[in-house]
Amino acid sequence: MTKPSLKHTIEQALQAVRKGKDEFTLDTESMEVGRILSIVQGVAYAEGVGAVRAEELLMLGHDVPGMALDILPEKIGIVLMGSGKNLKANEEVARTGRVLDVPVGEGLIGRIITPLGMPLDGRGAIREDERWPVELEAPPILHRAPVIKPLQTGLKVIDTLIPIGRGQRELILGDRQTGKTAIALDTICNQKDTGVICIYCAIGQRSSSVARVLNEMEKRGAMAYSFAVVVEGDDQPGMQYIAPYAATTMGEYFMKQGRDVLVVFDDLTRHAQAYRQLSLLLRRPPGREAFPGDIFYIHSRLLERATHLNTEQGGGTLTALPIIETEEQNISAYIPTNLISITDGQIYLNPDLFQRGILPAVDAGKSVSRVGGRAQMPGYRKVAGDLRLTYSQFQELEAFARFGTRLDEETRSKLEHGKRVREILKQERFAPLTPGEQVAVLLAVTKGHFDKLPLEEIDQAQQHVITALTSALDEIELLGEAQANDPIWDTASKALDTLFAKESPEEA
Known part of the structure; x- marks a missing residue:
């Protein structure tokens, strides 16, 4: 067998190059890339991404995610969702073309995750069915139905005097260490074998406190129908800000399938403080107690997503139990009064009753349920x-x-x-x-x-x-x-x- 000559080999190579040149088409993809102007604690300013959308996901540097919160003529304000210690001025800011979203689906049940859907329980990646935006519009009035089914807490004082219905928004408020989380945890544990999916959203809590709650849920079998969205107190304020919206989006996935969901926000005091911190860093005008002017709106648009859908929309429910911490029994403070006006009732825990050993320390005189009585069982x-x-x-x-x-x-x-x-x-x-x-x-x-x-x-x-x-x-x-x-x-x-x-x- 004769070897091919050098000339023949060169001709074959040239033919291959010509063929590749003829078949090659230049497929370019444009990407808008800006640069960081300045960076402070949890917030960055950038320029060069003028076509960015509100709440769009951006990548700063190599791998730090951020969300566009302030869109100004000359620059944009970005809320960091990760550590910005290694970020510097003049580093690149790349658009992703999609708004901030989170994974939803059955794979979340039993897991402990961050607001972005990253696992915290060491059990590997989350199996996600879909990804939904963190910010979704509340269902319109025509898609809603009356609250007619009770959500049993297992606690006599609540089920009797301040009943909660599925699809209701019931505020739990009281001073520090009066048993607010305990009531929410008892409610979650009481949903066993009821078909209610429970979501515990910890916002800015201490690691030890969150660990105790999750340990109790695991010990009592509640994690079989629940999952937790956790952001700790030392995490970025941007993560604390999006946490309740992310948890609500995850719950809405099940609600739109016709299922019943319970979401506990523990607590919205930390959420309001995180938003105040972000707003001040972004140089927004401060108002009462240095909170920005839209502090009411961030909570109203969150809690309005809790409802009972009518049968045409699947008939699912999403019940919200937001928790608020008061100071010196002052329920007329700014954030508590905002939440009281948004929700359908409140459960007030009195520290005087707590100190006397009357547990749960529910003050029946200051607590009310504006909806649950219609859903209460006739026997009660x-x-x-x-x-x-x-x-x-x-x-x-x-x-x-x-x-x-x-x-x-x-x-x-x-x-x-x-x-x-x-x-x-x-x-x-x-x-x-x-x-x-x-x-x-x-x-x-x-x-x-x-x-x-x-x-x-x-x-x-x-x-x-x-x-x-x-x-x-x-x-x-x-x-x-x-x-x-x-x-x-x-x-x-x-x-x-x-x-x-x-x-x-x-x-x-």
């Missing part, structure tokens, strides 16, 4: 119709009774009854009661069966009532759903009368 209405008024009057009467020792028999009877009601409304953490059990206990206290029992025996008597009625009634769970004229009411009432008709309280 029968036993708790006057309970809220009676309990509020008892609190006022107790305060006045301290000034005098001579009380008439009727006043003394009201005080003793109110003390038993307050004792019944106490509840340990992670000890939820079903609607039937709650109504059974409330029926006993409203009938006055606990009035002659010592306060220290109320808890034992409550457990005995639940056990006795469970054995006497096959349908005790139907007590919560029973109408006022259902025969189960007569049966339950007679069973209670028989139980407490015994000679001594110890036997009862």
